[in-house]
Amino acid sequence: MKIKNEELINKWLNNELTNKEFEAFKKLDTFSSYTKISEKAKFFKSPDFNTDESLKEIESNIKFNNNPPNKIKYKYLAAVAAILIIAFTIVKILNSNTDYESYSTEIAKTETINLPDNSIVNLSANSSISYNRTNWEEKRNLELKGEAFFSVENGEKFTVETSYGKIQVLGTQFNVKSRNYSFEVTCYEGSVQVRVGDKIYILKEGDNLILKNQNILRSKTILTSPAWKRxxxxxxxxxxxxxxxxxxxxxxxxxxxxxxxxxxxxxxxxxxxxxxxxxxxxxxxxxxxxxxxxxxxxxxxx
Known part of the structure; x- marks a missing residue:
């Protein structure tokens, strides 16, 4: 289903774009303008801003002029108002998401990341994760692009989101590979719930799941950790x-x-x-x- 431009912009402002939606967002004619505003907005603190009062003030200035404004003036003022609204919205969102953290690795590089709950992520080469630190205790939710090995502390539900589906656990050790050509999940300890589309698969210790040619293949492993860590x-x-x-x-x-x-x-x-x-x-x-x-x-x- 094709998503409307307005929905793309709104989801971008709220950091809710999927990989495919972000690619579509980048193709918008206004993409460069929004990203420039976003970059500039990071350096400003959001002041109080009342959209309704600002629009009324613009209308008042228009009526104050004895000569009736033409269509060009209306379009110009509407554009200015729209830009102001977008800019202040971006500032507020950026200020509310200051604890949103991202980590990425380059080719041939790996990184070990300690999450706020003491869970550990071993991030493989050419991969990235991102999560919101602010509400981590209530919502242990992160996004993965690439491959990573997770050692999860017991606690609230822990969710790994990928472009293929979601992996959910409470406390366990597992590996997820989510690249544009491959999706694979291996459970090394505990159990893992994998959702692909509308289907759910439960993996126990030693279970391996691969999505290949739109088919789910399951197998076993005797390894205690992924080979890439060696x-x-x-x-x-x-x-x-x-x-x-x-x-x-x-x-x-x-x-x-x-x-x-x-x-x-x-x-x-x-x-x-x-x-x-x-x-x-x-x-x-x-x-x-x-x-x-x-x-x-x-x-x-x-």
Whole structure:
């Protein structure tokens, strides 16, 4: 369902845009104007502002003029009033969300984050989380883009929101991967509730759930934590196209794949701290060769 421009702006002002909605918001003609106002507004404290009185004052100034205003004057004044209202609204929202925190990692970088309730997030490479610190005790809710391992303290319901769905727990250890090409949840301790669309799945210790080609696949793991925490990526029956996208989370490099079949399935692993070793781990099982040209790797069939 297509969302109206007014709804996009309103949701942006309240930090409620989903990933897809934010992409649509950025395409609006007025996007740059709103973001500029937002940036400037961060440096101001919101004064008292009465919208009704301000509009009445504008109308009064118009009537005070003996010459009836033309349509251009009306449009100009309406535009000014709209900008003032938006600016003051943004200021108030920004001032009310000063405790909204975000963390992000770059390619090949990871970070450990301590949440207000002493829960711990190990954020994988090329990933981000964000949450509102103000009401954290009542609503332990955060948004994830990328991959992270969570060690959650017992307490109120803990929710991880992704573009694919929600993961909810009370106290447990689990890993979530939510990238634009992959969604996967693994429970290492306790239990996890995963909502995808209108379906709910319960994962117990050792359970793994993957969304692949719009299908839910479930399996088991004997590991006690995700492989990426040991600087290794492990993949099973994964297309070469997705393997290379995973690779780029840990190595700042591009691939030339015009001479290979990227739909071929790969099962294996690669390390995050040795480019040559990692490339061999991928190319040898698939009988491929590679050449490194500056920041590009050219793959070829033997």
């Amino acid at each position: 600087n290794v990526t492990v993949l099973k029956s994964t297309s070469l196209e997705v393997v290379l996208k995973e690779f780029q989370n840990y190595y700042n490099i591009n691939f030339e794949t015009s001479n290979v079949d990227t739909s071929r399935q790969y099962t294996g692993s690669f390390v995050h701290n040795d480019l040559e070793n990692a490339l061999k781990s991928i190319t040898l099982p698939l009988d491929l060769t590679y050449e490194i040209e500056k920041e590009k790797v050219v793959l070829k069939t033997r």
